[in-house]
Amino acid sequence: MIGCGNMGGAMLRQWIGSGVLAADAVDIVNRADRALPAGVRQTRDLPAGPLPDAVILAMKPQQLDEIATRFAERLAGVSVLISILAGVEEDALARRFRAGAVVRAMPNLPVGIGKGVVALDSSSAAPVVRDAVAALMAPLGLVEWVAPALFDAVTALAGSGPAFLYRFIDALAAAGVAQGLPADQAQRLALATVEGAGLLAAAADVGPGALADQVASPGGSTRKGLDVLDAEGALVALLTETIAASTRRNAEMAAAARG
Numbered sequence: 533m534i535g536c537g538n539m540g541g542a543m544l545r546q547w548i549g550s551g552v553l554a555a556d557a558v559d560i561v562n563r564a565d566r567a568l569p570a571g572v573r574q575t576r577d578l579p580a581g582p583l584p585d586a587v588i589l590a591m592k593p594q595q596l597d598e599i600a601t602r603f604a605e606r607l608a609g610v611s612v613l614i615s616i617l618a619g620v621e622e623d624a625l626a627r628r629f630r631a632g633a634v635v636r637a638m639p640n641l642p643v644g645i646g647k648g649v650v651a652l653d654s655s656s657a658a659p660v661v662r663d664a665v666a667a668l669m670a671p672l673g674l675v676e677w678v679a680p681a682l683f684d685a686v687t688a689l690a691g692s693g694p695a696f697l698y699r700f701i702d703a704l705a706a707a708g709v710a711q712g713l714p715a716d717q718a719q720r721l722a723l724a725t726v727e728g729a730g731l732l733a734a735a736a737d738v739g740p741g742a743l744a745d746q747v748a749s750p751g752g753s754t755r756k757g758l759d760v761l762d763a764e765g766a767l768v769a770l771l772t773e774t775i776a777a778s779t780r781r782n783a784e785m786a787a788a789a790r791g
């Protein structure tokens with residue numbers, strides 16, 4: 533793995549914790565030592581010896597050219613190159629690295645506890661390679677293959693989604709404070725409510741819309757609140773605008789990386 537910060541580290545911890553990878557089977561190339569799971573080797577340069585089974589690019593997108601200049605020759609012929617670099621398309625990777633297959637992956641931070649989302653895209657990977665990459669990603673959470681044209685939208689919804697939900701939790705707590713709850717208690721209540729509701733929705737055999745209706749009896753207080761969120765599609769409109777703005781920015785960054 534080249535670069536191993538917040539996201540690379542989260543993936544690595546879950547891979548090793550779930551047993552899908554042995555710590556001593558992983559080499560990290562980082563600029564400085566970081567706290568990593570015991571047994572993982574970390575160096576400043578590619579280790580000597582045969583090519584690894586797979587290379588994962590997990591540094592910042594702006595480091596792509598520097599990393600390609602340093603390592604592309606030595607990595608030529610590697611079976612699979614997986615990149616989590618936001619906004620960097622498969623073609624941009626294939627132009628810089630000669631790999632049997634290039635797979636673009638978009639994880640989100642809950643991969644660190646096995647409850648994340650990993651979107652995948654590859655036009656170059658054979659079915660057997662796609663299956664192997666999907667199996668590698670499976671312990672991280674939900675794995676979905678997406679069309680390249682939808683990657684910017686998936687990045688907005690799932691990649692940035694945790695940040696949007698953190699805002700929602702804060703807003704829920706602030707709304708409770710506005711009704712007189714102490715701030716720390718409102719924060720705890722909001723967080724536990726979102727956690728429990730998410731787990732319940734994930735386990736339910738009906739969709740979230742039906743679940744909301746089950747909680748809201750006619751004329752009751754939940755219905756009154758839902759009426760506010762639903763009035764003229766207020767919440768849907770707000771989130772549509774949020775995801776659209778984020779998707780547009782992803783597209784702009786992808787265009788800039790294309791050159």
Ligand SMILES: NC(=O)c1ccc[n+]([C@@H]2O[C@H](COP(=O)([O-])OP(=O)(O)OC[C@H]3O[C@@H](n4cnc5c(N)ncnc54)[C@H](OP(=O)(O)O)[C@@H]3O)[C@@H](O)[C@H]2O)c1
Nearest residue numbers: 535536537538539562563564590591592593595616617618
């Ligand atoms: N964070 C997210 O939610 C998220 C979601 C999806 C995708 N991503 C993608 O994940 C990638 C990493 O993001 P991050 O949030 O994990 O960033 P980060 O915490 O800053 O980590 C970047 C890592 O790359 C290393 N690095 C930078 N330049 C390097 C170089 N020249 N040689 C070797 N290692 C180098 C850094 O080392 P130093 O610490 O020594 O600088 C650090 O370990 C990005 O491409 C981002 O687009 C992130």
